[in-house]
Amino acid sequence: MKTLLIDVRRIMVSLQLTVVLLVFGMILVFAATLDQTNLGIWGIQQKWFRSFIVFQDLQGVTIPIFPGGYLVGGLLLINLIAAHVDRFKFTWLKAGIFLTHAGLILLLIGELLSGIFQEDFHMRLNEGQTKNYAEAYREHELAIIDTTDAKVDDVVSIPEILLAKGTVVQHPDLPFRVVTRAYYPNSFLQSPSAITPASLATVGLGLSVIASPQPVTYKPTETNLISAYVELISPDNSPGVFLVSTGLVAPQLFNYAGRSWRMTLRPKRIYEPFSLTLLKFSHDRYAGTDIPKNFSSRIRLKTSDGRDDRDVVVFMNNPLRYAGLTFYQAGFENNDRTSILQVVRNPSWLVPYVACALMSIGLLAQFGIHLAGFVVKRSS
Amino acid sequence: MKKHTLPLIVGFGSLLAVAFSLTSPSNPAAYDVTGFSRLPTLVNGRIKPLDTVARTTLLITQGRQRVTTPDARTLTPAEWLLDVLYQPKVANTYQTFEIVHPDLLALFNLAVADGAGGKRFSAQQLADNLIELERQAKLAYDTDATVRTPYQRAVVQLRESVILYQRLQNSVNDTTSEDFLFHLERYERTLPSTVITKAPRGEDYSAASESKLRADMSRIFSAIDTFGYLRTVPSAKIDDLTGWITAGGAWTASLGGGRIAYAAHVYGEIGRAWVGHHPDGFNQAVRAYRQNLDTSMPTVMSKCDVEVRFNSAQPFYTSMVLYVAAFLAALVSWLKWPNALGRISFGLVGLAFALATAGILARMWLESRPPVTNLYSSALFVGWGAVAICLVLEYFFSNAVGSVAAGLIGFSTLLVAHHLALGGDTMEMMRAVLDSNFWLATHVVTVTVGYSATFLAGFLAVIYVGRGVFTRSLDASTAGALTRMVYGTVCFATLFSFIGTVLGGIWADQSWGRFWGWDPKENGALIIVIWNAIILHARWGGMVKQRGLMALAIFGNIVTAWSWFGVNMLGVGLHSYGFMDAAFWWLVGFVVIQLALIALIALPPQVWLSSSVMTRG
Numbered sequence: 001m002k003t004l005l006i007d008v009r010r011i012m013v014s015l016q017l018t019v020v021l022l023v024f025g026m027i028l029v030f031a032a033t034l035d036q037t038n039l040g041i042w043g044i045q046q047k048w049f050r051s052f053i054v055f056q057d058l059q060g061v062t063i064p065i066f067p068g069g070y071l072v073g074g075l076l077l078i079n080l081i082a083a084h085v086d087r088f089k090f091t092w093l094k095a096g097i098f099l100t101h102a103g104l105i106l107l108l109i110g111e112l113l114s115g116i117f118q119e120d121f122h123m124r125l126n127e128g129q130t131k132n133y134a135e136a137y138r139e140h141e142l143a144i145i146d147t148t149d150a151k152v153d154d155v156v157s158i159p160e161i162l163l164a165k166g167t168v169v170q171h172p173d174l175p176f177r178v179v180t181r182a183y184y185p186n187s188f189l190q191s192p193s194a195i196t197p198a199s200l201a202t203v204g205l206g207l208s209v210i211a212s213p214q215p216v217t218y219k220p221t222e223t224n225l226i227s228a229y230v231e232l233i234s235p236d237n238s239p240g241v242f243l244v245s246t247g248l249v250a251p252q253l254f255n256y257a258g259r260s261w262r263m264t265l266r267p268k269r270i271y272e273p274f275s276l277t278l279l280k281f282s283h284d285r286y287a288g289t290d291i292p293k294n295f296s297s298r299i300r301l302k303t304s305d306g307r308d309d310r311d312v313v314v315f316m317n318n319p320l321r322y323a324g325l326t327f328y329q330a331g332f333e334n335n336d337r338t339s340i341l342q343v344v345r346n347p348s349w350l351v352p353y354v355a356c357a358l359m360s361i362g363l364l365a366q367f368g369i370h371l372a373g374f375v376v377k378r379s380s
Numbered sequence: 381m382k383k384h385t386l387p388l389i390v391g392f393g394s395l396l397a398v399a400f401s402l403t404s405p406s407n408p409a410a411y412d413v414t415g416f417s418r419l420p421t422l423v424n425g426r427i428k429p430l431d432t433v434a435r436t437t438l439l440i441t442q443g444r445q446r447v448t449t450p451d452a453r454t455l456t457p458a459e460w461l462l463d464v465l466y467q468p469k470v471a472n473t474y475q476t477f478e479i480v481h482p483d484l485l486a487l488f489n490l491a492v493a494d495g496a497g498g499k500r501f502s503a504q505q506l507a508d509n510l511i512e513l514e515r516q517a518k519l520a521y522d523t524d525a526t527v528r529t530p531y532q533r534a535v536v537q538l539r540e541s542v543i544l545y546q547r548l549q550n551s552v553n554d555t556t557s558e559d560f561l562f563h564l565e566r567y568e569r570t571l572p573s574t575v576i577t578k579a580p581r582g583e584d585y586s587a588a589s590e591s592k593l594r595a596d597m598s599r600i601f602s603a604i605d606t607f608g609y610l611r612t613v614p615s616a617k618i619d620d621l622t623g624w625i626t627a628g629g630a631w632t633a634s635l636g637g638g639r640i641a642y643a644a645h646v647y648g649e650i651g652r653a654w655v656g657h658h659p660d661g662f663n664q665a666v667r668a669y670r671q672n673l674d675t676s677m678p679t680v681m682s683k684c685d686v687e688v689r690f691n692s693a694q695p696f697y698t699s700m701v702l703y704v705a706a707f708l709a710a711l712v713s714w715l716k717w718p719n720a721l722g723r724i725s726f727g728l729v730g731l732a733f734a735l736a737t738a739g740i741l742a743r744m745w746l747e748s749r750p751p752v753t754n755l756y757s758s759a760l761f762v763g764w765g766a767v768a769i770c771l772v773l774e775y776f777f778s779n780a781v782g783s784v785a786a787g788l789i790g791f792s793t794l795l796v797a798h799h800l801a802l803g804g805d806t807m808e809m810m811r812a813v814l815d816s817n818f819w820l821a822t823h824v825v826t827v828t829v830g831y832s833a834t835f836l837a838g839f840l841a842v843i844y845v846g847r848g849v850f851t852r853s854l855d856a857s858t859a860g861a862l863t864r865m866v867y868g869t870v871c872f873a874t875l876f877s878f879i880g881t882v883l884g885g886i887w888a889d890q891s892w893g894r895f896w897g898w899d900p901k902e903n904g905a906l907i908i909v910i911w912n913a914i915i916l917h918a919r920w921g922g923m924v925k926q927r928g929l930m931a932l933a934i935f936g937n938i939v940t941a942w943s944w945f946g947v948n949m950l951g952v953g954l955h956s957y958g959f960m961d962a963a964f965w966w967l968v969g970f971v972v973i974q975l976a977l978i979a980l981i982a983l984p985p986q987v988w989l990s991s992s993v994m995t996r997g
Contacts, residue, residue: 015921019914026910033903033947045898111896118894286425286809287621288611293425293809317819317891328893344893352895356882363875370871378776 012079013086021076028054028072042138043218050115070112077108096366103358110351121270121343122330125278125297132275132304134325134343135267140226142244143266144174148259159268163228175257176234181241184213187227189247199243200229204252206243226265232256270345273323274303279311281339283332295329297339314341387723394702394731402693410659415666416650417458418688420673420680422611422624425809429684431691433610434461436805437548441541442478442500443802449474450502464548466651468555472503477541481534487512503545513539547609552627552647554600561651564631567597568645572638598635604628613643618677642672687746695739696760700794702732707787710780714853718780725783726774732790733767740764747807750821752828754808756800758944761825763793765832766839769872773865781862785839789832819890823883827905830877831940834908837869838937838974841930845980847990854990863926866933867919873936874912881905904943911939931981937974941967 011017032048039047048054049069056065080101090098121134139160146154156171158178164185169178181200192199192210199210211227227245232238239256244265251264277300284293296315301308301322314320320327326349330342407414417431434457435445447455450473455463463471475496479485485492488509492498495505506513517539520532528536546555554560570590605628613630615623625633630644646669653661673681706728713721740751740760747753752761766789774782800806810820844862847854854862884905889895896902915932918924924932945967985991 015917016923019917019921019923022910022914022917026907026914029903029907029910032898033900036900041898049898114895120893287624288422289425289809291425291809317887319890319893326893328891330892342893346894349889349895352885352889356885360879360882363878367871367875370868374868 009082009086013083014079015083017079018076018083021072021079024067024072025076028066028069031066039218073108073112077105080105093369096362096364096369099362100359100366101362103355103360103362106355106358107352110348110355113348113351114346117348118344118346119270121345123276123327123341123343124333124338125276125299125341126334126338127278127281130275130277130300133269133271134341135269137267139268140246140265141268142178142228142230143262143264144178145262145264146173146259147262157268160226160265163230175259176232176239179231179233181229181231183228184211185226186214186216186224187211187245187247188214189225189227189245201241201243203240204242204254205248205250206241209243209245209248211243211245211247228265230263270343272325273305274301274308276301276327276341278339281332281336283336295332295339297329297341386720387727390724391727391731394705394728398698398702398731398735401695401698402689410663411654412663412666413456413458413462414688415663415670416462417456418681418684419612419666419669420614420677420684422621423609424805425621426805426807427621427624427680427684428805428807429688429691430461430610431458431688432805433548434458435691437461437544438476439802440804441545442476447474447476448496461548462654464545465552466561466654468549468553471549472507475500475502475505477501477503477506477538477545479534479538481531483531484534484538487516503542506542510542513542544609547607550604551608551610552604552612553651554604557600560600561648561655563593563597564648565652567593568640568648570594571634571640594635598632601628601631601635605632612647613641614673614677618680643669683746686742690739690742690746695735695742696794696797699732699735699739700791700798702728702735703787703790703794705787706732706783707791710783710787713780713783714847714851722778722780722783725780725787726771729767729771729774729783729786729790733764733771733786736760736764736767736790736794743807749810750825752824753810753820754806756797756803756806758824758828758831759793759797759800761828762832762835762944763790763797765829766790766793766836769833769836769869773869777861777865779858779861781840781843781858781865784843785836788842789835789839819883819887823880823887825880826876826883827880830873830875830880830905830908831944833869833873833876834912834936834940837866837873837933838935838940840866840869841933842937842977844930845934845977848988849980849983850989852989852993854988855993859926863929866929870912870915870933870936874909874916877905877908877912881909900947901943904947908936908939908943911936927981931978934974934977934981938971941970 028048032044035044035048048066051068052071053064054066054068055062084098084101119136121136123131123134125131141157141159142163143155143157145156154173156173158169162169163180163183166180166183171178189209189211190196191208196210196212199206201207206229211229214225216224225245225247227243227247229241229243231241234256239254242252242254242263244252244263246265246267248265251262254261254263278297279300280298282294282296282298284295285291286293294316296313299312299314299320301310301312301320303309312320314327314329316329319329324345324347326344326346328342328344329339331340332338333340417434418429420427421430421433422428423433438445438447438457438460445457447457447460449455455474460471460474460476463474478499479488479490479495479501480499488501488506490501490505495501513535516535520528520535523529523532549555557563570593605626608626608628610626611624612627613625615621615625617623627644627647630641634640634644646665649665650662653659653665670681706725709721709728710725713725740757743757743760744751751764752758767786770782770786770789772782774780774786840862844854844859844866848859881902884902885895888897888899888902911932915924915929915936918932919929949964949967
């Protein structure tokens with residue numbers, strides 16, 4: 001047992017392990033890059049990098065094929081720290097190497113942190129429109145809104161993942177339980193006919209539209225149409241089974257317990273303590289061509305407490321950083337009258353900067369020391 | 381012979397040759413064609429001289445700049461352009477469309493024997509089947525660009541060449557009528573204020589004929605404005621590029637305003653002189669217009685002059701030739717006359733490097749950009765960076781290894797650049813997100829230097845294998861020196877590719893909101909960094925010795941080539957600014973060769989020819 005522990009220790013601190021892990025890392029990155037043509041950039045991150053083991057679906061059988069990013073990166077981190085603890089003695093000649101590796105440790109941790117904490121949203125603003133929320137790209141929520149009071153909406157939002165799991169949701173603000181009868185991560189909406197199966201819905205739009213499940217797509221040009229049949233159940237006189245779908249533009253409206261309700265499956269929202277108004281979107285092209293030269297959005301930023309009320313301009317390579325969020329010019333549509341901003345919340349955004357500064361200084365120092373030594377030796 | 385004589389003679393000779401290539405181009409005939417070729421026009425968002433338009437069009441349609449007429453005269457690109465613009469019938473007989481795909485030839489009922497050099501055909505030869513080409517192209521366009529067959533690609537390419545040619549022909553002329561230019565002159569006479577001296581009016585200048593003329597002209601003008609490729613008429617405000625219009629547009633404006641823009645008038649004048657064989661009139665029109673431009677936009681004109689000089693000097697071509705010479709001289713120096721030939725090759729590399737530097741600087745000045753802006757300029761710069769390191773290595777080691785590597789890399793990167801230039805103008809406008817001189821100058825340049833150094837380490841290792849396996853010249857000290865060179869270069873490569881990648885991350889954070897997004901191009905750069913780190917750690921851990929180091933360095937060539945070109949072939953991601961498909965098989969070939977070289981390293985030591993002279997590591 002003791003010899004085994006010594007062996008493990010010897011392996012964990014060895015340069016051999018470093019090289020092996022680096023080779024694994026390289027193959028991982030290479031394979032993930034090739035896989036992008038199938039899964040798209042988001043899909044490969046989940047499959048290859050944000051995982052411990054990479055699973056591949058081979059004709060319906062899912063088998064593990066490669067260590068994932070967390071495993072390779074984690075082992076590299078352990079190897080790096082262990083090697084330094086075990087045999088590193090500080091000398092000025094090795095200060096560069098030390099800094100480089102300290103930076104690398106920070107970089108790996110930073111990437112882990114942003115993998116966990118970073119959230120991406122987007123904001124679509126027509127010229128003149130004001131919004132105080134951004135929408136998620138992938139996650140959705142089932143919003144059930146009490147609209148009885150014309151001035152205030154009471155919103156209960158249920159994350160998509162609870163629908164997917166089929167969890168029964170009971171919320172103090174809702175006079176009914178929400179039970180998922182069916183959930184389709186991608187679906188096809190059609191009108192009912194003789195050949196379609198009977199709808200699960202008992203009320204609302206679901207009586208005239210039927211959702212049928214489709215395989216999930218990863219193509220960047222296609223979007224998944226998420227649908228679900230949810231039943232609202234109460235001890236007496238349940239409202240019934242509703243169809244909700246990201247493909248349905250109109251919300252489901254109904255009255256229950258003397259109150260008016262609106263229910264819709266929509267992209268997950270994050271509300272901001274300030275509002276943005278798009279004043280003007282500009283799309284400059286090079287003279288006589290369609291090659292874009294610049295996109296920029298002139299925006300009015302207004303906080304609810306009135307402390308900030310000013311114009312800001314977001315353009316390529318010049319984002320707006322405000323209240324822990326960063327707004328980037330991401331796109332446009334609707335004949336240059338709608339601007340799309342990407343909104344990122346990443347509390348650890350500074351970590352890579354620090355890490356890279358450390359590593360660059362370390363490499364420069366190390367290389368400079370070697371080069372100076374070499375030149376001196378050659379000249380003498 | 382003294383030991384310096386030969387190197388001095390060679391050095392002086394090549395200097396003279398280079399100096400000659402830089403002299404101002406002269407006019408082959410009585411026409412001031414060179415003066416014409418310097419006139420500015422706006423195409424694809426950039427003001428460029430007509431000379432550049434002529435050259436890039438020829439590169440697109442036929443892959444080379446020289447034109448030979450059916451009666452065996454050789455035309456400069458500008459002369460060809462003049463015929464295209466003003467003598468469409470004549471220009472249509474010039475064989476300037478390259479077609480190599482046999483099915484495409486069959487489509488036009490053409491045989492290889494019908495073409496100049498077996499592959500170049502004239503617009504006339506294509507004329508009868510253009511409608512069928514259009515139909516085929518429509519079918520091909522329906523197929524996604526990445527999965528088109530070679531035939532479909534050839535169809536699309538030819539169709540785009542033909543369209544470009546036709547648009548060019550319609551820039552200042554009406555290709556459907558023989559005498560548009562003379563009707564144009566008649567029309568100009570009818571204008572209330574015109575620079576043409578009022579000649580006595582003939583009887584055909586009745587009010588009725590005048591209004592018919594105006595109606596005819598109006599139709600032709602708007603056709604030229606719609607189809608024409610060149611925006612030849614300068615903007616009234618010098619900074620406002622959107623003000624540049626086509627000659628057709630300027631002529632149309634004169635229908636209402638009664639005044640014709642001077643530039644639009646000049647292009648008619650030049651055309652009449654060219655068609656009517658009046659060298660004096662031609663030169664007069666060019667000179668007067670030029671004087672006018674020199675006062676209204678002197679900086680634009682000096683850029684045009686430099687660009688024409690740059691085009692005709694072809695510094696990268698000359699430096700390619702010099703690299704080959706240096707490579708050969710350095711190669712021979714390992715077998716005979718090491719001192720004299722070593723010096724000669726060092727000098728030639730230096731000269732080629734100076735020329736390439738001048739060429740890159742000229743491009744930077746013309747574009748007002750840092751050196752690397754697209755795939756083409758990255759090829760130039762990768763070669764430049766690697767040669768710079770080679771010069772340093774050669775300065776310290778003086779064993780001709782640096783010169784051989786410099787010759788090889790300098791030549792091959794310029795060759796790659798040459799093929800990339802076939803796509804059109806290499807000074808193109810930067811898409812919005814790339815439009816940042818600061819990041820182009822820092823991130824892109826650093827990463828490219830990292831590519832250079834990784835390639836260089838690989839090529840040095842190739843020299844090691846070649847000399848070791850196939851010659852008896854790799855003795856222990858040379859092998860040791862090569863090992864130190866490769867090791868040093870890998871260190872350098874690690875430094876630059878890492879810092880470059882990091883700067884890229886910062887740029888991405890600034891513009892897309894994430895430091896790292898696993899985009900193919902980012903992954904490519906990351907793979908190079910990891911690979912260099914692997915080499916260094918394997919070396920430090922004693923896992924590889926001399927031969928192992930060389931094998932790893934050669935594999936670095938594959939890694940770099942994939943990151944540089946391979947990721948562009950995936951056609952996904954935010955960075956895919958350099959999409960290309962034909963180069964795929966070149967990449968495969970390159971990889972196979974590198975693998976073969978690695979296999980050579982794995983040969984047992986006894987079969988290496990140098991085994992007797994080297995102490996194996």
